[in-house]
Amino acid sequence: MLRTRGRVVVIESLTELDRRLALGARRLTGWRLTGLDLSGHGEALRVCDTSRSTFVGCSFAPGQAEDLAAHGALVLPGVGAVPVDPHRRTLYTADELYDTADYARSLDARAYAWLQTEHGAEAALARVLHDRAVDDALGTWRTGRSLVGVMGGHAARRGEPDYRDAARLGRLLAQDHVVATGGGPGAMEAANLGARLAGESAETVSDAVTELAAVPSFRPSVEAWVAVARRVAGVVPEPGVSLGVPTWHYGHEPPNVFATAIAKYFRNALREAILLEVCDAGIVFLPGAGGTVQEIFQDACENYYAEPHSVAPMVLVGREYWTHTLPAWPLLRALARGRPMEPHVHLVDSVDAAADLLHR
Template identity: 65%
Template sequence: MRHRAGRIVTIESLTELDRRLAQGAHRLRGWRLVGLDLRDRARVLDGRDTSHTTFAGCTFAPGDAERHAARGALVLPAVDAVPVDANRDSLYTADELYDDPSYRRTLDGRAYAWSQGTGSRGAGPDDLLARALHDDGIDRALTAWTGSRRLVGVMGGHALQRGAADYTGAARLGRLLGRRFTVATGGGPGAMEAANLGARLARADEAALAHALGMLATVPSYHPSVDAWIASARSVLSDLADVPVTETLGVPTWHYGHEPPNLFATAIAKYFRNALREAILLQVCAGGIVFLPGAAGTVQEIFQDACENHYATEDAIAPMVLVDRAHWTETLPAWPLLQALAKGRPMEAHIHLVDTVDEAASIVDAGAA
């Protein structure tokens, strides 16, 4: 078994799986089971919560793969050949990543399965080289793409469900910012999807956004079915095919492959290496970043951005705007620490705590004036 930082646990042997199950593990949330023959573990796994589990290249007893998928697990086939173009020199589109109605057969699903499957064998030099070359190509393509655009980032939680008031707020924020800037997000579901959607419709009328939000609310989450989540987004894009489209960027990672990329980013820079992706996403947002309510990932992004601003000269500091006073002072009190970090530094005048997305958009607009 290989431990990975945070909520991800990768299990590559039946011995390790049996040990953990014997210790009483019931909710297998965030687990990745890679290359295991699970035919003799059907009964014990049937009694566990596998709703957020990834099975990559595993062998199942008849009907078990479908049963776990129906619960919300991600079941991916083994992939031996490199599914991505290691010499790629352009960003992705959603249609490229989702090139099949079934997620497990899409380029995105196959790339995620391959990135996990190579781990079960120990990634060989060819696999490592392919990933490195791919990410370098994406990096160069993103540098070229962002060179003529002024980007503003929107960060927030991946678990935010369609139909929620905060999801609507994130979409409104994307729409407000997208009128003047190119909006960039982490490219995933939740607040990221909402912001990309709103930014995409920045030049459309409000009725188009309301229509899209209403359609999406019928499939609130990518759990239990990624396919249904994708299909609802495709329906929105089909219904709004005639409305003006504004460019918007997503920067997701196959490290969190169980969090699928959203379809509303018009350009997608998808990386295998999450650390590289995180640094680049913050780096390209020269117009500032708005931080919506989120959990550990959003907190990490706040202080990663704060570290850059802490040591920057004043002319290189972009606004940092935290939205939802109660969330950032009580639920996850990042604001007091951010204030203390900024005190007496040039960045102090560039950090903001607000309650509404309208306030956040106004601050970012003023910073660009």
């Protein structure tokens, strides 16, 4: 079933595209256009906001693809054969996903393009086998490790206060645990960065964030975003271990390069469940939006029904944010009342206080 509501709109025919444009659609953020001949739609698309839209396997008039990319769209060539190994035995690395400097031709982009264009039974089976293989590899990788999760918004830009806080949190948590995130940009990237620099000083982390801020977002250029991150990552000869668990469901958001191990899944629902499950040492929830709120209550549901010995701590950072901006805290506290999870849910004002709660 193709999604046509929420953050994703899938367009696979010119008839559907023309219908939506005729109805006045001009903001194409979150749209995925696949396999279309758009050479005659240059002017129609030029007046639209195509930032964070994705064009997969489409054909264009000369210069049209470059113009879309310059305005923040992700333009990917079509992919026929399965680009990933459905039977792989290890987790991914950033170098494997970014196997070429041209992001549109990288393994990460090819896998996303293939997901968008191949819908037959064989493709579906390959994706199931792949995700099962990644799941098995993750089970082996996490053995003997204590994982703590950091959940937060993908929109935090490098150099902003929220990004700096997440980087500091990642460094603090990594002194005692392995940090796990959703593996994407924003707060996720920052936490993986802090964990990677766990053996360095707080000043080194701050300097790294300042250097990254020269390219604050992966829009309009994923290549520039990755290049500066690779420079920062290469400074540390022995990086701290951390995990990223991204998904090609949100393939328009590239994975960050700071996680030393990457469990990338095709199915987002599976990825969400696995990410929460592996964080046995607890989860810190930074300010975020719909996805972070979903993760809070998905984790709360697990803790609500858990045996007392298996309840994992939940720490929400930002008293004003979680009580007024998005008041998840009152409901979480009410849900926990009288349950074994009650003493394990916390609301704090700073990432330092969150790290103190999860200190072993």
